[in-house]
Amino acid sequence: MVRHSSRIELKKSAYKNNITFIRRKIGEHATISSVVKANAYGHGIRTFVPMAEGCGINHFSVASSFEAEEVMDVCSAGSRIMIMGILYEEDIPWAIENGIEFFVYNYERLPKILDAAKIIGKPAKVHVEVETGANRTGLPQKDFLNVLSFLKKHKQHVLFEGLCTHFGGAESVSNQFKIDMQHKRYKAFLKQCREKKILPNTRHIACSAAALAMPDTVYDMVRIGVAQYGFWPSPDIYFSHLHETNKKADSSLKRIFSWRTDIMDIRDVEQGEFIGYGTSFQATHKMTIAVMPLGYSNGYPRALSNRGHVLIHGKKAAIVGLINMNLFMVDITHIKEARLGDEVVLIGRQHTNVINVSSFTNSTQLLNNEMLSRLPAAIPRTVVR
Numbered sequence: 001m002v003r004h005s006s007r008i009e010l011k012k013s014a015y016k017n018n019i020t021f022i023r024r025k026i027g028e029h030a031t032i033s034s035v036v037k038a039n040a041y042g043h044g045i046r047t048f049v050p051m052a053e054g055c056g057i058n059h060f061s062v063a064s065s066f067e068a069e070e071v072m073d074v075c076s077a078g079s080r081i082m083i084m085g086i087l088y089e090e091d092i093p094w095a096i097e098n099g100i101e102f103f104v105y106n107y108e109r110l111p112k113i114l115d116a117a118k119i120i121g122k123p124a125k126v127h128v129e130v131e132t133g134a135n136r137t138g139l140p141q142k143d144f145l146n147v148l149s150f151l152k153k154h155k156q157h158v159l160f161e162g163l164c165t166h167f168g169g170a171e172s173v174s175n176q177f178k179i180d181m182q183h184k185r186y187k188a189f190l191k192q193c194r195e196k197k198i199l200p201n202t203r204h205i206a207c208s209a210a211a212l213a214m215p216d217t218v219y220d221m222v223r224i225g226v227a228q229y230g231f232w233p234s235p236d237i238y239f240s241h242l243h244e245t246n247k248k249a250d251s252s253l254k255r256i257f258s259w260r261t262d263i264m265d266i267r268d269v270e271q272g273e274f275i276g277y278g279t280s281f282q283a284t285h286k287m288t289i290a291v292m293p294l295g296y297s298n299g300y301p302r303a304l305s306n307r308g309h310v311l312i313h314g315k316k317a318a319i320v321g322l323i324n325m326n327l328f329m330v331d332i333t334h335i336k337e338a339r340l341g342d343e344v345v346l347i348g349r350q351h352t353n354v355i356n357v358s359s360f361t362n363s364t365q366l367l368n369n370e371m372l373s374r375l376p377a378a379i380p381r382t383v384v385r
């Protein structure tokens with residue numbers, strides 16, 4: 001196999017550390033569902049899922065049946081998969097056949113699920129997602145009693161696997177009143193279940209932010225995305241943790257991701273010359289520049305033109321000129337030891353220096369999640385210790 005223009009490494013020890021930290025926060029009993037939508041937030045489902053299993057995770061949440069299939073390809077037989085988002089009607093039999101759990105958020109779906117489950121001869125595992133105030137997906141209150149009656153009547157074919165909801169903005173303290181209202185409404189749904197004497201196997205509402213900062217949102221399962229990858233969901237959640245633990249700083253969550261490439265070429269540029277396309281960068285003195293073999297088509301944000309940095313021999317090298325589709329240039333005038341083929345860190349640590357995803361996202365106004373999840377699936381991912 002020929003070599004790709006960049007590579008991503010996942011650090012297993014850091015992941016293990018993050019899971020241990022999250023486990024300490026949420027207590028002993030709740031299941032951790034690892035949210036691996038968007039190609040595991042760019043970390044790469046195919047590499048990430050087996051690594052997570054090696055750290056004791058055996059429940060995975062995805063956004064689509066397409067992603068569920070990808071997880072299924074690489075996960076072990078004992079692991080469970082839950083689709084939180086799009087499952088087309090034509091794929092319902094496929095999900096039931098493969099024991100894949102899925103969200104249901106309207107009543108009309110249920111008879112179709114029942115028919116498919118009967119034909120296949122296996123029960124469907126549904127998580128009823130209820131509307132509590134995010135007004136995204138979510139079953140309206142007015143249909144809930146009908147759903148409960150249906151599930152009660154057909155319980156040998158359609159399992160009431162979960163009752164869930166999703167908070168719209170749990171990472172921000174300023175949304176607290178809304179989150180509290182959502183939780184209150186969720187409790188009202190649970191009360192109706194008790195009154196109807198039909199209970200879900202699993203109650204789950206917490207994402208990373210809620211699980212880390214609001215202990216009362218931890219029921220039987222938590223759906224953890226961003227925190228497992230080593231990112232605090234927001235400064236609010238980080239500071240609430242510092243306050244709770246009476247610390248000034250905390251490095252409990254560790255990034256597991258690093259992104260590297262190599263120097264493709266080195267050349268001298270005379271004073272007054274322009275670098276790359278256009279005239280956005282003119283050499284103010286005689287410079288040495290290194291050429292990077294990737295660009296915006298490979299997930300490197302174009303907004304970092306003339307402002308981002310990479311690491312070479314542990315030193316920061318500034319981007320000069322525009323990020324091209326498949327190339328960009330950096331200034332290495334001050335890094336005399338740089339040679340063709342030397343390692344370049346795009347995100348991650350090199351010697352004592354580090355480039356964080358957030359150092360990208362601060363200047364590009366992209367959220368961590370957005371930048372990571374846009375990294376092309378074609379970049380090879382490997383696990384390191």
Ligand SMILES: *Cc1c(COP(=O)(O)O)cnc(C)c1O
Nearest residue numbers: 035084166207208223224225226
């Ligand atoms: C993405 C997502 C999560 C995980 O959110 P994080 O903030 O990354 O932990 C949980 N539940 C649902 C429904 C989601 O879509």
